[in-house]
Amino acid sequence: TKEEKQRLRKEKKHQKKIKEKKDDKEEKPVGAASQPPTQPSQKGDLAPAPAPVPVPASETPALADKPAKSKADLKAERRARQESERASKQGKKGDVGQPVPTSKPKAPPSELQPVVKRLPEHVQVDNPDVLKKLAKKLERQQIPLRSDYGYKVSLFSHLHQYSRKAPLTQQLGIPSTVIHPAIVRLGLQYSQGIVAGSNARSVALLHAFKQVIRDYTTPPNEELSRDLVNKLKPYISFLNQCRPLSASMGNAIKYIKKEISNIPSQCKEEEAKSKLLSCIECYINEKIILAAKAIAKYSIEKISDGDVILVYGCSSLVNHILCEAFEKKRKFRVIVVDSRPRLEGREALRRLVQRGISCTYVLISAVSYILPEVSKVFLGAHALLANGYVMSRVGTSQIALVAKAFNVPVLVCCETYKFCERVQTDSFVSNELDDPDELIVTRKGKTQLEHWQEVPSLGLLNLVYDVTPPDFVDLVITDLGMIPCTSVPVVLRVKNVDQ
Amino acid sequence: MELQAVLMAAGGGSRMPDLTYNTPKPMLPVGNKPLMWYPLNLLERVGFEEVIVITTKEVHKMMSTDPKMKDVKMKLDVVCIQEDGDMGTADALRHIQQKIKTDVLVVSCDLITDVALHEVVDLFRAHNATLAMLMSKAHEFTDTVPGQKGKKKTAEQRDFVGVDQSGKRLLFMANEADLEDGLSIRKSIMRKHPRMHIKTGLEDAHLYCLKKAVVDFLADNKSISSIRGELVPYLVRKQFSKTTNSPKIKDDAEDQNQKTIDELLISSRDEPLLQLAQERSCWNDHRGDMSEAYHGGKLRCYVHIIDQGLCYRVNTLAAYIEANRLAPKLFEEPAVHPSAVISERCQMGSDSIIGALCQVADKTSIKRSTIGNSTTVKEKVKVTNSIIMHGVTIEEGCNIQGCVICSNAVIGRGADLKYCLVGSGQQIEPEGEDQISFIHIMQCSNDKPVCFRIVRKHRLVSSY
Secondary structure, rough: OOOHHHHHOOOOOHHHHHHHHHHHHHHOOOOOOHHHHHHHHHHOOOOOOOOOOHHOOOHHHHHOOOOOOOOHHHHHHHHHEEEEEHHHHHHHHHHHHOOOOOOOOOOOHHHHOOOOOOOHHHHHHHHHHHHHHHHHHHHHHHOOOOEEEEEEOOOHOOOOOOOOOHHHHHOOOOOOOOOOOOHHHHHHHHHHHHHHHHHHHHHHHHHHHHHHOOOOOOOOOHHHHHHHHHHHHHHHHHHHHOOOOOOOHHHHHHHHEEEEEEEOOOOHHHHHHHHHHHHHHHHHHHHHHHHHHHHHHHHHHOOOOOEEEEOOOOOOHHHHHHHHHHHHHEEEEEEEEEEOOOOOHHHHHHHHHHOOOOOOEEHHHHHHHHHHOOOEEEEEEOOOOOOOEEEEEHHHHHHHHHHHHHHHHHHHEEEEEEOOOOOOOOOOHHHHEOOHHHHHEEEEOOEEEOOHOOOOOOOOEEEEEEEEEEHOOOEEEEOOEEHHHHHHHHHHHHHHOOO | OEEEEEEEEOOOOOOHHHHHHOHHHHOOOOOEEEOOOHHHHHHHHOOOEEEEEEEEEHHHHHHHHHOOOHHHHHHHEEEOOOOOOOHHHHHHHHHHHHHOOOOOEEEEOEEEEEEOHHHHHHHHHOOOOEEEEEEOOHHHOOOOOOOOOOOOOOOOOEEEEOOOOOEEEEEEEEEHHHHHOOOOOOOOHHOOOOOEEEEEEEEEEEEEEEOOHHHHHHHHOOOOOHHHHHHHHHHHOOOOOOOOOOOOOOOOOOOOOOOOHHHHHHOOOOOOHHHHHHHOOOOOOOOOOOOHHHHHHHOOOOEEOOOOOOOOEEHHHHHHHHHHHHHHOOOOOOOOOOOOOHHHHHHOOOOEOOOOOOEEEEOEEEEEEEEEEOEOOOOOOOOOEEEOOOOOOEOOOOOOEOOOEOOOOOOOOEEEEEEEOOOOOOOOOOOOOOOEEEEEEEEOOOOOOOEEEEEOOOOOEEEE
């Protein structure tokens, strides 16, 4: 891509500068045979990984000629030789197969080896070894294992499927001693759907962590920075068993763990605890509350009078934006699109109508009928993946697709703390399966699907998320501004550099 | 710590005076175990390690000598209160307020159940409820109860329990005794929950999960003395009363120091964070109106109603008899205690239980009965459908059917007892040559057997 080519050129220039500096000290390098072959491969390859490495390799034939060498020179020589070997290996790899584009560009050239990424265990449920490992890990942490329920559709048999009627608390003792009561309560609320929605789950998680930190006392001969992180691990496993963690929760947990490990060891316990509590407050304030305000400010610029805005499901951020826009006296009306089995649109409808916004309510099957009236589509996101795909409630990609067909602009609103380093192009690999019994409905006293488990060829699938490709999304509104979907990796890189 | 368990074992057993005038109710043997062993066992199975037991000194003494109580592995923190006192259950909670550091689970000593306790506690946890309780469908006791003349009395005062559509939220609770003209339901309840199911066939299991704020509230409000009678209806009513939003307004007349339950509930830390999470969550417990989840109310009461499964409160004689028959099925224990000496020519039914150190002689027949510890049963005795407590001696040739014989009684030779209740330490004269077939004996509190009727073959012979 253009970006990568630009970066390659920059790095080549940088390497040339280094080479020139070295050449000033030593003799002029004799053009070696290794130079030309590496250079064409450099230009031909699209892979950023092997490309800059051949450049320092071209230095080695130059250095090899000099007879008298100092220690630093020897070191540099050895390093350069290693890098040339590495480069030649990678050059071979790069020529042969399709290079996998690494989503996260690595700045220093020495770390350009492709990192072996292991599949997370929650997408390997059909692998008995992984299950055994998970069972062992949970046993060690004294957390009960939640068993899967019902027949899983074969395409999704690699994911967990739990039943709402079998909560994890069945297997826990009642005055829970292993797991902090706030976390048990949170896990229950997650599994029963009382706390649902990316932002709500993160806030509730941080609230529970605050209580955990308050009740925590450092055992003797232990350091708070290490012990507290170890204490949090079983809680996180427990919450994962209750309901798979969301990307926003994952980022919040990473942040907390980093803050805890950064506590200096000479800090007193009370001080450390209050510092952590204020960090959590700060995180929520910055990443959720203020971010919502900033996003609302940007979005209001995009809402003009007379607009007909389509929203899907119940996204707390989109609801906030619409309420703020209404406060600022913009004239618009909203069409709420809803889908079974969750029917979250009803709650969004209630919140908007309570403010006085005029709304229409349709089910997703009617979206192509209603789209000719719509001027803009506002969607919320559960996470934004590193390749620009938007992961959101199932049905979102449908809406984005139809909107694209009707040439209606699609705007996705997402805070930056939901940006995730994962890469996904389809909704199969990593998703969440909800309780299949939620699809069963009783109308006029008859429940048709009551005995669905007895029909051998029938499987009920209740997917929770799907991914929308960046081609269907016109704009992403974040607290950093309005960016195109493909700039997500840049934001991620900026975040990493900041941290 | 999440929950503290409190066992209320100071109750009198006022509805079965015949049984309890000598043995206090918590120590009545059911299936050869003291009655209070059952709720303690339930708590132990679920995972509690400590229980606060509120009881009288007499019961405490008996507890320390009873072998079954030693099986209880939990740490029992016994708090003794006055026997005669009019101390209600709420008064008892107030008494131990200093020991209560977290939310409480209050259990009554006469509850025998195999319910999955996590169902009640999950309601309490998930909805951050103030009160969560357990109710079961009331049972009809079919067995003939000794001492009852003819048909059962008219049904006792009923309880009207109103729940919402999901069957979990408790909206209304009143006893027939408190309602004079009819059932009146406040408009505020109907506005918030237009569909309410009112049930009358429910029995309260007296198992409550209460928030710590409620115990603090009790400490301030000394007028509430019974949990079931006063506190629970008060909390259920308070769910829908108008809350005072501004804390500055304080009624001068009444309680300047007393806090209302709302203030106590709201004063938890991190309240704004919880509010934020609830606001951002796309969940609502009801639909159809414009209000947020729980209608913005902080006080919530929940109930778990069980249809199937064992749940008895042993507070009447009928319940006691039924419990004796069903309670052993809860546990897989050998029907015959290993230390009992049973002769070979004894016919024992499979649903009978024989206690420790019993001696059962030849040619006896024991069917569907419970025989307590240290009981002696001599030859040619037929025991059917009866409950025989500890230390009883039954001489030869007796025929005992449908009876309850309390501890240390002596049944003389040849006695023929049907549907009798023999009090503690009583002696039935050996009938010997006399052919009296039916004897009804009722006990009253002054320790003397009073015969009401002696009927021979359905003819009234004499009565005194």
